[in-house]
Amino acid sequence: MSTETSLRQGPDASGFFGRFGGRFVAETLMPLILELQDEYERAKQDPAFHAELEKLQKDFVGRETPLYLAERLTEALGGAKIYLKREDLNHTGAHKINNCLGQILLAKRMGKKRIIAETGAGMHGVATATVAARFGMECVIYMGSTDIHRQQPNVQRMKLLGAKVIPVTSGTGTLKDAMNEALRDWVTNVDSTFYIIGTVAGPHPYPALVRDFQSVIGDETRQQMLDKEGRLPDTLVACIGGGSNAMGLFHPFLDDTDVKMIGVEAGGEGLDKRHAASLKGGEPGVLHGNRTFLLQSDDGQIQDAHSISAGLDYPGIGPEHAWLHDIKRVEYVAVTDEEALDGFKALCKYEGIIPALETSHAIAHVLKLAPTLPKDHLVVINLSGRGDKDMVTVTEHLADELAE
Amino acid sequence: MTATSRMERRFAALKADNRAGLVTFTTAGDPDYTHSLNTLLGLPAAGADVIELGMPFTDPMADGAAIQLGSQRALANGQNMVKTLQMVRELRKQDQDTPLVLMGYYNPIYRYGVEAFLEEAAEAGVDGLIVVDLPPEHDDELCVPAAQAGIHFIRLATPTTDAKRLPGVLANTSGFLYYVSSTGVTGAAAPTPEKVQAEVEAIRAHTDIPIGVGFGIRTPEQAARIARFADGVVVGSALVDRIAAAETPEAGTASVLSLVSELAEAVRNAR
Numbered sequence: 001m002s003t004e005t006s007l008r009q010g011p012d013a014s015g016f017f018g019r020f021g022g023r024f025v026a027e028t029l030m031p032l033i034l035e036l037q038d039e040y041e042r043a044k045q046d047p048a049f050h051a052e053l054e055k056l057q058k059d060f061v062g063r064e065t066p067l068y069l070a071e072r073l074t075e076a077l078g079g080a081k082i083y084l085k086r087e088d089l090n091h092t093g094a095h096k097i098n099n100c101l102g103q104i105l106l107a108k109r110m111g112k113k114r115i116i117a118e119t120g121a122g123m124h125g126v127a128t129a130t131v132a133a134r135f136g137m138e139c140v141i142y143m144g145s146t147d148i149h150r151q152q153p154n155v156q157r158m159k160l161l162g163a164k165v166i167p168v169t170s171g172t173g174t175l176k177d178a179m180n181e182a183l184r185d186w187v188t189n190v191d192s193t194f195y196i197i198g199t200v201a202g203p204h205p206y207p208a209l210v211r212d213f214q215s216v217i218g219d220e221t222r223q224q225m226l227d228k229e230g231r232l233p234d235t236l237v238a239c240i241g242g243g244s245n246a247m248g249l250f251h252p253f254l255d256d257t258d259v260k261m262i263g264v265e266a267g268g269e270g271l272d273k274r275h276a277a278s279l280k281g282g283e284p285g286v287l288h289g290n291r292t293f294l295l296q297s298d299d300g301q302i303q304d305a306h307s308i309s310a311g312l313d314y315p316g317i318g319p320e321h322a323w324l325h326d327i328k329r330v331e332y333v334a335v336t337d338e339e340a341l342d343g344f345k346a347l348c349k350y351e352g353i354i355p356a357l358e359t360s361h362a363i364a365h366v367l368k369l370a371p372t373l374p375k376d377h378l379v380v381i382n383l384s385g386r387g388d389k390d391m392v393t394v395t396e397h398l399a400d401e402l403a404e
Numbered sequence: 405m406t407a408t409s410r411m412e413r414r415f416a417a418l419k420a421d422n423r424a425g426l427v428t429f430t431t432a433g434d435p436d437y438t439h440s441l442n443t444l445l446g447l448p449a450a451g452a453d454v455i456e457l458g459m460p461f462t463d464p465m466a467d468g469a470a471i472q473l474g475s476q477r478a479l480a481n482g483q484n485m486v487k488t489l490q491m492v493r494e495l496r497k498q499d500q501d502t503p504l505v506l507m508g509y510y511n512p513i514y515r516y517g518v519e520a521f522l523e524e525a526a527e528a529g530v531d532g533l534i535v536v537d538l539p540p541e542h543d544d545e546l547c548v549p550a551a552q553a554g555i556h557f558i559r560l561a562t563p564t565t566d567a568k569r570l571p572g573v574l575a576n577t578s579g580f581l582y583y584v585s586s587t588g589v590t591g592a593a594a595p596t597p598e599k600v601q602a603e604v605e606a607i608r609a610h611t612d613i614p615i616g617v618g619f620g621i622r623t624p625e626q627a628a629r630i631a632r633f634a635d636g637v638v639v640g641s642a643l644v645d646r647i648a649a650a651e652t653p654e655a656g657t658a659s660v661l662s663l664v665s666e667l668a669e670a671v672r673n674a675r
Contacts, residue, residue, distance in 0.1 A: 014541065024510060024537040026466045028562040028587050031569060170472060176463065183465045188588035190564055286510045286537065287463060299484040300515030302462045 007254040007329060010320060015204020015290075018326055020319035023203040025289045028187045037205040039110050044212075049105060056101050057216065060134065061091045065217075067224035067380070072350040080373035082366060083233070084353070084383040085221050087245065094356065094385030095217060095245045096127035100196055102213035104131040107194035114138045114193045118182040120147055120175035120241065121311030121358065122154025123385055124198030129163035131196075139163040142181045145173035147310045154389050172304045175241075175314045179288055199242025200318030203289030207318050214248025221380055222252055229378060235260045237369070238382035239361040240332070241276070241312035243321045245384035250330060260331070262369075263321060264361045266307035267334030274306035277334040278317040279325050287315075292322045308337035308393065309357035311385075339364040341397055344387065356385035357393065411503040411531045411556055411579040414453060415614040415635060424631035425453030426671045427616050428664055429507065429640030430647070431474040432457050432491055433483025439653035440478070441491050443660050448502045450661040451668020454580075454616075454636060455495075456534065459488050459508030466536045468591030470641040473648060485516050489528045496529035505532035505558060505579070510546065518546055522553040532556035532579045540572045547576050560584050561607060570610055580614040580636055583607065585621075591641035594620025597629045604634060624670035631674035639667055 010017040023033055043049040057063040066089065070082045087095040107115060115132045118141075119125030125141040132139035141158055145167045148155050158165050171177035186195045200207045200214070225233050236253060238246035240263040253259045268275030275281055278293040285294040287302060295303040295315035305315040324330040335343075340357060343364030347355045355363060362381050370379060387394070395402060408416070418425045428447055433440050447455050460475040460483050467475070492504055506525065513521050513535065525533075533550055540547075540559070547557040556579030564587060565573055574581065585600045586592055594600070604615055617630050618638030627637045643660050650656030 023539065023541055025539060026536050026562075027539055027560045027573065028466075028564050028584070030539045030541070031564045031566060171462070180463050180465050184468075184589045187466060188592065190587050283515070286514055288465070289537070291514075294511075296511070296515065298515070300461075300512035301479060302511070 008251060010323070011204060011208055017320045017323035019284070020292050020322040021204055021207060021290050023289060024286050024291065025203045026187055028190055032190055033203055035110070036106070039106055040205055040209050043106060043109060053102055053105060057098070061097050061101065062089065063216065064220045065089050067221055067228065070351050073346065076350050077367065077370040079370040079375065080235070080377040080379045081375060082370060083225070083378065083380045085217060085249065085380055087217060087382060087384050088353070088355065088359070088386035092123070092127045092130050093388065094123040094127065095214060095248060096124045096198060097130065098216055098248065099198065099210050099213040099244060100124070100127040100131045102209070103194070103196045104135055104137070107137070108135060110194065112192065112194035114140070114189065115196055116140045116142070116182050116185050116193055117196045117198060118142045118175065118178040119198065120144070120178070120313055121309065121356070122147065122151040122158065122389060123311060123356070125163070125165070126154050126157045126161070128196050128198070129158040129161035132163065133161045140185065141165050142168050142178040142185070144175060144178045145169045147174055150393050151310055151389055152392065174305070174310070176302065176305070183288070199244040200247045200320060201242045201288060201290055201292065201316060207290065207320055210244055211247045211251055211320060214244050215251045217245065217248035217382065218250060218252035221249060225378065225380070232256055232259055233378040233380045234258070235262065235377065235379045236382070237262045237264065237362045237366055237379060239264045239312065239358050239384060240317060240321065241266065241314050241358065242316070243318040245382050247318060247320060249380070249382045254329065261329070262365065263330055263332045264365045265332060265334040266309060266312035266361055267336040268306040270336055271334060275334065276305035276307040276312050276314060278315060279322065279332045280334045282315070290319045292316050292319045293325070308340055308397070309361070311356070311358040312361065333365060335361050335364040341394070343367055344394065353383070354387040355383060356387045357390045359384045409531060409556065410501065411454070414501070414503050415580060418453060418635065422675060424634055424671050424674065425636045426451055426627070426664070426668045427454040427456060427618070427636045427638040428452040428643060429456040429458060429638060430643055430660065431460055431471065431478050432488040433460060433478030433481060434474040434644065434647055435477045435653050435656060436481040437483060437487055439657050441494055443657045444491055444495055445498065446657065446661045447664060448499050450664040452502065452664055454503045454505065456505045456507045456638070456640070457488065457491065459485065459506055459512055461509045461512055464509060466589055468589040468641060470591045470644045470648065474644040485512055485521070489524050492528040492530055503531040504529065505534055506530050507534040508536070510535050510537050513546065518549055522550055522555060526553045526555055530555060532558045534558045534560065534582060536560065540575065543576050551576065551578065558582055563587055563603065570607065574611050574613070577613060580616050581607065581611065582638065583615050583617045585617055585619045588619070590619060592620055594626065600630065601633045624666045627667045628670040628674040631671040637671055
């Protein structure tokens, strides 16, 4: 295909994907954002940067991750052939570390000694604490107090890794509030501190650089599928909060017009009740440095998201997803908390894999989709994380079944 | 902008008096519409030379605890953009001379619709806007349309605004320049006056626009020290704290206006 029509060229020089994205930050942060952008451009051209990143991905993270044929799930659903991209097998148990490694190498190049991050489910916090320990940097993680309660194992992991975990009580004490507090820290300690944003959101260049560091998922999937099936997959499915695991899987395939992509948002209690589906139930607005779809009131006040999974509990979505939604390149759907639990149980039962509740949303959609497709239709689910961290939540919801 | 706007007339008068102006910040609707309006209406007589009125937002990323809580109180009591603009109209019924600046974040304006917002703000008697999350890179969003609607777009300069960025920051700024004296959120401790003075003098080499200084100024003594060299002294969190600490909303209004009087006297006698 010609580069003129490529969907992989964004963002533009101002950080926009169509009408979404940008750099909506306080003046204090602008010089640093521009400096980061310059440094990232230099790093991209530097073979030594890529060599160090690849070495760490291989020896520290354990890449490449398998593309695994889910035989029993495929058989049970009786339709499409289902593959799982096993990001849950990464060191720290999710795709998040792909991005953290890339960003901490940038921090090192910029001479920063202090790392901050926000976290929802705690997976990004754990991954950030991990790379900070690996590189001997001070690490401060902002986490909503509600999330601290429901993701205790990850809180303990971060502390063991030497990070300071600061509870955020403002708002609903979830991911959005943690991001506000991380931005306040950053604006205060702008000289010393590198902010490792965990998803494809925030001010330019974050959406682009997080996407690039996560695209290893799609690049590997592409080659692995060619090796196994001799052709590209037909449908890619991934869950979406901010959207980094989905963007990492989708981006390398955006120009392959025959590859269908489905992003699965957290429908919470249903789109007519409390949910976290910014595209299906939100409106364009500006928050956390970018214009994107947001859950908000008619007066432009941000509304609280709700999802059973802390990692999807965010009222916005990465701007590139908002654009892909606008141009209809990617289909976006929502599944409810209840459906996600069904997805969680199905993967445990048929494949012996305990998925994260976030990932369970993608599985839940495939439970509905696969039976409608022919047996030669190749589906890839991005198995973005493992579910050990979700035991408390799942045990509460499935108390009756587990008591049997 | 008219040849001389209300804001320009005010700063020209202050210069003629050889004194700095007191710029006050309170959040619209904090703790509720009625008492916030009472406070607003009392500010000119108490000695506020320029009034900043906060447009409350759920996610004030550049604000410290005091102003975050002020926003939350206002929103919990039903404040919205329509009511904020109505407060400006009420002020203009009795005061035609004190410039009023709306301050906040972009999303509530974006959602309201930039065109509708600017038209109604100009009609209500708003003189300027400070929108924290719109750097010069996004001037086409609101800054340029505001100027066309006759409303000053007041930019923040910070200690991280280096010589390379300053021309861009100053380019479309009018009314005054708000120098944020420390990196960090509102309400944080201020650096030494000597350091701030040196930074303000450095900016003066690039512009004739009046310079207001804010962030961390809480007491009449601190205000007086800044008023010796700045054109405007901005006090916000200390006033918002008075509302939070008051036993009744009425007492909050009285407490704010009393602090404004003390600050005004200190600023007027600083030089």
